[in-house]
Amino acid sequence: MVLPGKATLVEVGPRDGLQNETGLIASADKIELINALARAGLTRIEAGAFVNPKWVPQMADSEAVLAGIERRAGVSYSALTPNLKGFERALAAKADEVAIFAAASEAFSQKNLNCSIDKSLARFAEVTQAAAQAKIPVRGYISCVLGCPYSGAVDPALCVDIAEALFDMGCFEVSLGDTIGVGTAASTQALLTPMLQKFNPKQLAVHMHDTYGQALANVYQSLQMGISVIDASVAGLGGCPYAKGASGNLATEDVLYLLNGLGIEHGIDLNQVVVAGDVMCRKLGIANHSRVAQALLSQNA
Numbered sequence: 001m002v003l004p005g006k007a008t009l010v011e012v013g014p015r016d017g018l019q020n021e022t023g024l025i026a027s028a029d030k031i032e033l034i035n036a037l038a039r040a041g042l043t044r045i046e047a048g049a050f051v052n053p054k055w056v057p058q059m060a061d062s063e064a065v066l067a068g069i070e071r072r073a074g075v076s077y078s079a080l081t082p083n084l085k086g087f088e089r090a091l092a093a094k095a096d097e098v099a100i101f102a103a104a105s106e107a108f109s110q111k112n113l114n115c116s117i118d119k120s121l122a123r124f125a126e127v128t129q130a131a132a133q134a135k136i137p138v139r140g141y142i143s144c145v146l147g148c149p150y151s152g153a154v155d156p157a158l159c160v161d162i163a164e165a166l167f168d169m170g171c172f173e174v175s176l177g178d179t180i181g182v183g184t185a186a187s188t189q190a191l192l193t194p195m196l197q198k199f200n201p202k203q204l205a206v207h208m209h210d211t212y213g214q215a216l217a218n219v220y221q222s223l224q225m226g227i228s229v230i231d232a233s234v235a236g237l238g239g240c241p242y243a244k245g246a247s248g249n250l251a252t253e254d255v256l257y258l259l260n261g262l263g264i265e266h267g268i269d270l271n272q273v274v275v276a277g278d279v280m281c282r283k284l285g286i287a288n289h290s291r292v293a294q295a296l297l298s299q300n301a
C-alpha cells in the first residue's frame, strides 16, 4: 500500500455544494462561508461558476461573491467557465484559476452543456487558449466517470481519451467526477488503472459524490493508488442540477477525519471546517450531511 504523505483538498462546497439549492442564498452568506473555509486552512476553493445564469440561477452572483471575499495569501479562488464568455467574466472577477468541465457521456454533455462532447472540447480549447494568454491555470473536470444518470455504464477508455484531450489543451490537472455517486472501490480501481498507465498521479484529482455511501471508500482507494488531490464539499452540501437524485459531494470533514487517521498531512483545521459547515447548514435550514460533523457537534452540544 503506497499512501501519499500529504494531500490537498479542493473545497467545492461554495460552488458544487450550493449550485443546486433552490432558495436564493445571499451573496454575503456565500462570502462568509468562503472566508471561513480559507481561515480553516483550505488553499483551493471553488468560489463560483460563470455559467449561463438561466441554467444555474444560484451562481448568477459569482461576480459579487468574488468581489466580496477576503483574498487570503496562498489561497487560490477558482470558478467554472463553460465557454469564452464565462472565462471573460471570470477574468474580470479576478478568479485565480478556472475550470472547464467535460462529460464522459454524450447524454450528460447535452443536458449539462447543451452540446456534444466534441463541441464542448472545442469550446474549452478556446478557454484554455485565452487562459494561457492571461496566465490563468485551468483545471479540467470529467463528469460521469463511474456512471451516467441517462446512459448508465461508462467506459474508462473514453475517460482516458477525454483526460488526454484536456491535458493536450493545457489543463494542469484533471478531476475525475463520480457525478451521481454510483462508484465503488472496485470501479474506482478499474478507472484509475488505465488512467495511471497514461498520466502521473500528481496530475489527477478525484471528485466523489456520496449517493450510495461509497465516496469515502473510493477516496481511500484513490489514495492507495497515489492520488493526493481530493475534491470535497463542506457539510456534504450539494448535488448536480443535471443529475437527478445525486447527493452532495463527500463531506470535507469526513475526508479530513480519514486523512487524520491515516497520518496524511493536509494543513486544515477540522474543527473550524465543522463550524463553517454548521453555520451554513443552519442558514439554509438543512441537515448537515457530514457524519464527522454530526459526531463532533453532538459531543460539543
Ligand SMILES: CC(C)(COP(=O)([O-])OP(=O)([O-])OC[C@H]1O[C@@H](n2cnc3c(N)ncnc32)[C@H](O)[C@@H]1OP(=O)([O-])[O-])[C@@H](O)C(=O)NCCC(=O)NCCSC(=O)C[C@@](C)(O)CC(=O)[O-]
Pocket (backbone or CB within 6 Å): 016, 019, 049, 050, 051, 052, 053, 055, 056, 080, 082, 083, 085, 086, 087, 089, 101, 112, 113, 114, 141, 142, 143, 144, 176, 177, 178, 179, 207, 240, 241, 242
Ligand atoms: C454551456 C452553456 C453556457 C451553453 O448554454 P446555451 O444556452 O447553449 O448557450 P448559448 O451560447 O446558445 O447562449 C445562450 C445565451 O446564454 C448566454 N451565455 C452563454 N454562456 C454564458 C456564460 N458563460 N455566462 C453568461 N451568459 C452566457 C449567451 O450570451 C446567450 O444570451 P442571450 O443572447 O440569449 O441573451 C450552458 O449550458 C451552461 O451554462 N451550462 C452550465 C451548467 C452547469 O453549470 N452545470 C453544473 C456544473 S457541472 C457539475 O456540477 C459537475 C462537476 C464539475 O461538479 C463535476 C462532477 O460532479 O462530475
